[in-house]
Amino acid sequence: MAPYDHIxxxxxxxxxxxxQPCDHCDLGDLAFCSGLTQGDIRRLSSIxxxxxxxxxDTIFREGDPAxxxxxxxxxxxxxxxxxxxxxxxxxxxxFPGDFFGLPLGGGYAYTAEAVTPxxxxxxxxxKLEGLLEEVPTLEKRxxxxxxxELASAQDQxxxxxxxxxxEKVASFLIMLAxxxxxRGRTGPSLPLSMSRSDIAxxxxxxxxxxxxxxxxxxxxxxxxxxxxxxxxxxxxELLRQIAEGG
Amino acid sequence: MAPYDHIxxxxxxxxxxxxQPCDHCDLGDLAFCSGLTQGDIRRLSSIxxxxxxxxxDTIFREGDPAxxxxxxxxxxxxxxxxxxxxxxxxxxxxFPGDFFGLPLGGGYAYTAEAVTPxxxxxxxxxKLEGLLEEVPTLEKRxxxxxxxELASAQDQxxxxxxxxxxEKVASFLIMLAxxxxxRGRTGPSLPLSMSRSDIAxxxxxxxxxxxxxxxxxxxxxxxxxxxxxxxxxxxxELLRQIAEGG
DNA sequence: CGTATTATTGACCACTCTCAAAAAACGTGG
DNA sequence: CCACGTTTTTTGAGAGTGGTCAATAATACG
Numbered sequence: 001m002a003p004y005d006h007i008x009x010x011x012x013x014x015x016x017x018x019x020q021p022c023d024h025c026d027l028g029d030l031a032f033c034s035g036l037t038q039g040d041i042r043r044l045s046s047i048x049x050x051x052x053x054x055x056x057d058t059i060f061r062e063g064d065p066a067x068x069x070x071x072x073x074x075x076x077x078x079x080x081x082x083x084x085x086x087x088x089x090x091x092x093x094x095f096p097g098d099f100f101g102l103p104l105g106g107g108y109a110y111t112a113e114a115v116t117p118x119x120x121x122x123x124x125x126x127k128l129e130g131l132l133e134e135v136p137t138l139e140k141r142x143x144x145x146x147x148x149e150l151a152s153a154q155d156q157x158x159x160x161x162x163x164x165x166x167e168k169v170a171s172f173l174i175m176l177a178x179x180x181x182x183r184g185r186t187g188p189s190l191p192l193s194m195s196r197s198d199i200a201x202x203x204x205x206x207x208x209x210x211x212x213x214x215x216x217x218x219x220x221x222x223x224x225x226x227x228x229x230x231x232x233x234x235x236x237e238l239l240r241q242i243a244e245g246g
Numbered sequence: 247m248a249p250y251d252h253i254x255x256x257x258x259x260x261x262x263x264x265x266q267p268c269d270h271c272d273l274g275d276l277a278f279c280s281g282l283t284q285g286d287i288r289r290l291s292s293i294x295x296x297x298x299x300x301x302x303d304t305i306f307r308e309g310d311p312a313x314x315x316x317x318x319x320x321x322x323x324x325x326x327x328x329x330x331x332x333x334x335x336x337x338x339x340x341f342p343g344d345f346f347g348l349p350l351g352g353g354y355a356y357t358a359e360a361v362t363p364x365x366x367x368x369x370x371x372x373k374l375e376g377l378l379e380e381v382p383t384l385e386k387r388x389x390x391x392x393x394x395e396l397a398s399a400q401d402q403x404x405x406x407x408x409x410x411x412x413e414k415v416a417s418f419l420i421m422l423a424x425x426x427x428x429r430g431r432t433g434p435s436l437p438l439s440m441s442r443s444d445i446a447x448x449x450x451x452x453x454x455x456x457x458x459x460x461x462x463x464x465x466x467x468x469x470x471x472x473x474x475x476x477x478x479x480x481x482x483e484l485l486r487q488i489a490e491g492g
Numbered sequence: 493c494g495t496a497t498t499a500t501t502g503a504c505c506a507c508t509c510t511c512a513a514a515a516a517a518c519g520t521g522g
Numbered sequence: 523c524c525a526c527g528t529t530t531t532t533t534g535a536g537a538g539t540g541g542t543c544a545a546t547a548a549t550a551c552g
Contacts, residue, residue: 081404083491089404104397139385146392151350153399158327158335160406161450165540196499204407209540211500228499228549245329411508442531452509457532474517474531 024050024121025073030097030183032071032121032141040135047127051120059112059120066103068122072096075118076193079110080201090202091153093194095179099145116193160204163245168203169213170243173223177233188233189226270296270367271319276343276429278317278367278387286381293373297366305358305366312349314368318342321364322439325356326447336448337399339440341425345391362439406450409491414449415459416489419469423479434479435472 024045025031033041050073053059059070062081070077077094091110094100100112103125132139159171176190196207203210217223222239224232233239270291271277279287296319299305305316308327316323323340337356340346346358349371378385405417422436442453449456463469468485470478479485 079400081400083404083408085491087408087491089407091400091403102393102396104393109397110400133382136379136382136385139382139389143385143389143392146389146396147348147350150348150392150396150399151355153396153403154325154327154337154356156403157337157399157406158329160403161335161447162329162333201407206541207499208501208542212540215500245331245333453531454510454533455508458508461532 024048025096025119027073027097027183032097032099032145034097035141036135036137040137043131043135044123044138047124047131049122049124051118051122053114053118053120055114055116055118057114059114060101060108061111062109063107065106066101066108067125069099069101069125069128070112070123071099071121073119073121076115077112077118077120078115078194078198078202079112081110088201089204090198091156092149093198093202096183099142102146115198165203165205165209165213166216167243167245168205169199169210169217170239172199172203173231173233174236174240174243176231177236188236190231190233192229192231270294271342271365273319273343273429278343278345278391280343281387282381282383286383289377289381290369290384293370293377295368295370297364297368299360299364299366301360301362301364303360305360306347306354308355308357309353311352312347312354313371315345315347315371315374316358316369317345317367319365319367322361323358323364323366324361324440324444324448325358327356334447335450336444337402338395339444339448342429345388348392361444411449411451411455411459412462413489413491414451415445415456415463416485418445418449419477419479420482420486420489422477423482434482436477436479438475438477 028034033044036044051070059077060066060068072094074096077098077100078090079092079094079100080088080090082088092100093115094112101108103109132142159168163171173190176192180186180190194202196210199205200207200210214223214225217239218225222235222242224234226232274280279290282290297316305323306312306314318340320342323344323346324336325338325340325346326334326336328334338346339361340358347354349355378388405414409417419436422438426432426436440448442456445451446453446456460469460471463485464471468481468488470480472478
């Protein structure tokens, strides 16, 4: 209910050392502030606050006045929309380096919730908007990230509207693997930080169907499921083929 | 195959008169160039070309190098993605004032096709990017429109993943009515410019299901279908209720 | 270690899809 | 303007994918 308890305010932060683009996270090119000059990063640092939240905490709700923008430092966040009767659609999982919280007409268009314990960079919206005026590179980066977000939303529409349950689950696993790779974590074993219920609400399926498809993949030796928190990619190429409707 | 035959190059246009924001279209606040100063509009005009295309012409294809951005002056455009076996998902219909063609890494992320005969403003990407440097208002508007586009993509994900056929069709009709209203066309009769097949591919349904739901709505006196190109909203409130899952 | 939560598995069902045919709308040329 | 063929839409019957409901198993947690 009070998700801002853990905020460490960095309003008086002293900026970043030379090696890392920003000392708040070690994400390299993935970071929100990637590509900025030292000076610009310093200015960005001067307005941000860092937050730590436990799993399942709500960061903001759909319709709340959009006072902050966020970027993920560590952990996983889910964004979702609800129908009045409780049906839920998760529109995106956010991983380290992703940003979220762009408002539509002053309010958030979706609810954001921590899937795992998370570290967030929190930018006051007004201050960030002021900074955008002065740092055009930052606005460019924001636009670029928003375009990328839009493109992946379009991919997800194709998935939701036209793929079978099998194809949906395969696509999800491929997406997870790619996101993991991008963060430098290679190897066949992937952490599966979200529940079956979250996967189902992301893919437009029920938890039963997700479970059935996963065990089917396991029986076909396409994946391994050592425990609830991990997937082992045994035949990633086959999985990719299934995902594309082969 | 050669969709650029109709281009009227405006590279030597002389700018806009005072009354209209831009003399290429009469869209008022809806227009892409809305909110710009006369001088900025003149600069924008100097790089744009105007295109007229007949219905069913392809504007660009997924994967094509993104050389231009477009904004709709008149008519309807559909954006879609395909699976290898031909399954199609229409991610958006674009109406007057909407812009499209933002590239992801140099190429278009989707195919764009004229639904009706259309008038388009065409902005060379390189020149527009140059202009963005000089006109920060333009970049702001681009970001704002992209955020709005992302928000409606998220609505569509909720629709595709969690709504029933009845709710989907109702939502679609409500969306059409709202888009029509925004353009100043009020009244219960709406033009239905797209085919059943397009509606189906937009809603993640088959044409048969779309047809069945529409006739069902007609039997329940929620809508009227005077001809294939029009819908009459008889009980818009009931329709809205159905759309939200009531 | 016991309880609550989450995931799996099974049986059954329904919504939507598929396939097929009829009807309507459209386009074309005489 | 009408007859013709083509395309699109509607309607129908049947089937299948994924959903619902329920029970069991596994996991997490105090």
